[in-house]
Amino acid sequence: MSLLMMEQNPEFNKLTSEIYACQLENDQRLREELDDRARQKMYQDVRYNVDFLYTALKLQDDGLFGKYARWIYQLLCPLMNYCSRERVRDIMVEHYELIRTCMGKHIPREQHPKLNRLLDCAVRATIEESERSTLAAPFKGKYEGQVEEYLGCLLQSDTKGAMSLITQYVKDGIPLNDIYVEIVTETMRRIGDLWHRHIISVDMEHYSTSITQMALAQLYPFIFGQKRKGHLVLVACVGSELHELGARTVADIFEYNGWDSIYLGAAVPVEALESAIAEYSPDLIALSVTMPQHLPLCREAIDKLRELFPRVRIAVGGNAFLYTDIWKEWNVDIYTRDARELIKWAEKEWESVR
Numbered sequence: 294m295s296l297l298m299m300e301q302n303p304e305f306n307k308l309t310s311e312i313y314a315c316q317l318e319n320d321q322r323l324r325e326e327l328d329d330r331a332r333q334k335m336y337q338d339v340r341y342n343v344d345f346l347y348t349a350l351k352l353q354d355d356g357l358f359g360k361y362a363r364w365i366y367q368l369l370c371p372l373m374n375y376c377s378r379e380r381v382r383d384i385m386v387e388h389y390e391l392i393r394t395c396m397g398k399h400i401p402r403e404q405h406p407k408l409n410r411l412l413d414c415a416v417r418a419t420i421e422e423s424e425r426s427t428l429a430a431p432f433k434g435k436y437e438g439q440v441e442e443y444l445g446c447l448l449q450s451d452t453k454g455a456m457s458l459i460t461q462y463v464k465d466g467i468p469l470n471d472i473y474v475e476i477v478t479e480t481m482r483r484i485g486d487l488w489h490r491h492i493i494s495v496d497m498e499h500y501s502t503s504i505t506q507m508a509l510a511q512l513y514p515f516i517f518g519q520k521r522k523g524h525l526v527l528v529a530c531v532g533s534e535l536h537e538l539g540a541r542t543v544a545d546i547f548e549y550n551g552w553d554s555i556y557l558g559a560a561v562p563v564e565a566l567e568s569a570i571a572e573y574s575p576d577l578i579a580l581s582v583t584m585p586q587h588l589p590l591c592r593e594a595i596d597k598l599r600e601l602f603p604r605v606r607i608a609v610g611g612n613a614f615l616y617t618d619i620w621k622e623w624n625v626d627i628y629t630r631d632a633r634e635l636i637k638w639a640e641k642e643w644e645s646v647r
Contacts, residue, residue, distance in 0.1 A: 311395045313339045316388055323384060326375060334491050338365075339388075344586050346392065349411050350404065351589045357617045359414035361585070362389075364616075366422045372490045382423035389415050436467070439476045444483055447501040448493070459508040469512065469549055473542050474631045477505060481538060482612075502538055509545065522551035524643055527575035529557035529566060532590040536583035539611055539632075543579050546632040550640070563594045570602055577606045577639055582613040592623055599624045606642070608635055 313336050317324050327335060342365070349357040362385070369381050376384070393412045397405060434440070439462060446455040462472050481501065488498040528544040530537050537559040544556040555573050557565065570578065578598065582591050595607060606626045614620055620628040629635040 308395060308399055309336070309340045309343055312343065312388075312391050315391050315395065316384075319391070320384070320387065342388070343392065343396070346396075346408075346411060348586045348588060350400075350407055352592075352617070352619055353407065354617050354619050355410055355414055357585070357619070358411045359418040360616045362415035362418040363422045366419050368486075368490055372492075378423050382419055385419045386416050389419070434475055434479060436471065436475045436479075439467070440479050440483070443476060444480045447480070447484065447504065448497070450497075450500065452504055452507075455504050456508045456511065460511055463512065463515070469516070470546055470633045470636075472512075473509070473546055474633050477509065478539070478542065478631065481505060505538065506541070509541075512545075516545055516549045519549055519551050521553065524552045524577075524639075525555065525573060525575045526552050526577045526579055526639070527555045527557065527566075527569060527573060528579045528581070529561040529569075530559045530581050530583075531561060531563070531566075531594050532587050533560050534582055534584060534587045535559045536611075537581070539583060540579070540581035543581065543610070543632045543635060546636055547639070550636050552636075552639075563590075563597055566594060566598065567601060570598065570605065575605065576643065577608060579608045579610065579635065582609065582611040585613040585616055588613055588617070588619065592619075595623055595625060608638075610635065 316335075316339075317327075317332070345361055346358055349355075349361075366381065366385060369385070370378055373381050373384075389412050393409065396408060400408060439458075443455060443458050445451075446458060459472065459477075462476065463469065467476070484493070484498055484501045487493045488495060526544070526547045528540050528547075530540050540558070541556065544554040547554050555569060555575060557569060566578075580591060580594070582588055591609065591613075595609075598605070598607065607624075608627045608629065609620050609623070609625050610629050610631070614628055615630075627635070627638050629638060
């Protein structure tokens with residue numbers, strides 16, 4: 294089954310519906326706890342969970358689904374505040390066992406050991422996470438005040454206020470790299486978390502992304518006014534990946550540090566990457582993946598690019614890699630958690646070849 298556009302695949306929809314129906318049928322208490330809106334959200338979560346499992350199965354990454362299970366459990370506990378932590382644990386363990394039963398009917402028998410291993414990891418991770426005395430405290434960084442301030446403007450749909458804050462941070466002397474990474478990126482991470490927990494709607498998430506892009510665009514005269522260093526980076530989101538703000542951040546920070554950039558944006562086909570590399574001959578290719586479901590296509594793209602352009606350096610990054618170290622098995626030069634780390638690596642790399 295293809296991992297791309299799985300929501301349009303009849304077999305995927307059938308499997309999702311089967312797991313969803315079985316869980317409600319087997320758990321009378323759950324049926325009583327969930328209203329119609331909560332049931333709709335549950336169905337969406339089942340789709341996402343199965344999609345994620347197919348990704349881990351395709352990548353053959355045993356730890357990937359276990360890390361995801363920890364994250365989803367942490368996410369559900371405050372969302373399902375009408376349940377105890379133990380109750381959430383039991384619901385999720387039952388859910389993974391139902392996936393095991395239902396998916397076993399739909400995937401080839403030779404893949405069953407891999408499937409069972411992944412689901413065993415998820416069950417263990419969920420139980421271990423439930424035994425912790427408290428949930429992990431939210432991260433608070435150096436610019437927590439600015440993050441809360443900017444997040445507040447977005448959640449209040451205060452476009453003018455959000456735009457003003459970005460320019461004010463520059464006036465306050467906050468380094469531009471920090472504005473992008475520690476303030477804006479962290480704020481958008483929290484926006485995504487709020488959406489996934491169904492606290493804000495998807496239109497609010499899209500609004501926040503749009504306004505943030507507008508706010509950062511105010512800095513472009515400053516960013517593009519830096520002295521050029523004669524290096525070129527090509528930045529893109531692979532395949533059907535639509536989350537492009539992280540990739541845009543990479544391109545902007547490289548421009549600010551004197552590199553030229555070719556920014557291809559979201560959902561870039563491999564053929565378009567090949568064409569752009571052949572035309573521009575970049576020193577570095579930076580590929581961004583936000584949703585783990587796009588990791589298999591990213592790997593395939595890297596293999597193809599290595600075959601065609603063996604000397605070009607390739608970097609990967611994005612939230613998808615927070616779940617896995619799979620990049621270590623790929624033919625890439627570097628993975629970094631954020632754009633600041635990548636520009637530091639690139640500057641050092643090209644300094645050494647002068």
